[in-house]
């Protein structure tokens with residue numbers, strides 16, 4: 001029987017790498033992106049374009065209610081980025097409940113279609129302290145989803161233990177490095193005006209900083 005997977009594909013570096021990972025590991029791949037009025041909504045356009053090129057069916061789900069819920073600098077376009085924000089000292093870009101909502105929506109879409117494998121690019125290594133990027137959260141949610149849907153769901157997290165440099169390395173191993181650099185979007189400011197060697201972005205927001213630093217380490221590790 002053909003194996004299918006649904007990839008949570010935001011259009012960022014991590015989820016783009018996961019999309020290529022899923023294409024190598026499953027016969028049929030679907031992708032899903034979420035519109036939560038994030039300030040870098042341009043990432044969804046990138047996700048859509050890439051899926052079109054790869055012929056991966058892509059669904060965008062409206063999650064704009066998330067913007068109405070929380071105080072965070074991703075959905076509140078006037079709030080500035082702070083590495084130590086007001087909520088539990090987490091970066092101000094932490095969107096409470098985001099991965100809980102995303103994975104639940106993905107599972108609700110997948111289950112009736114007989115898809116029991118979900119793929120997400122969450123990562124606890126380079127993590128900014130986001131609690132919903134940890135393996136512990138993912139394991140517990142998989143159990144909860146099984147109870148909710150009466151179907152065993154497997155949540156794959158191929159990047160969980162990788163830092164950004166290793167994520168670039170994985171992309172290179174899978175022959176998708178150029179695509180990840182040019183076709184993914186990471187910058188919180190939504191800036192795609194200039195292509196750097198590590199990709200598009202403003203180069204100074206926390207997300208760009210992480211990607212740029214990871215790319216630098218990746219290149220250094222290659223001995224170039």
Ligand SMILES: [Zn+2]
Pocket residue numbers: 186187188189190191201202203204205206207208209
């Ligand atoms: Zn940026």
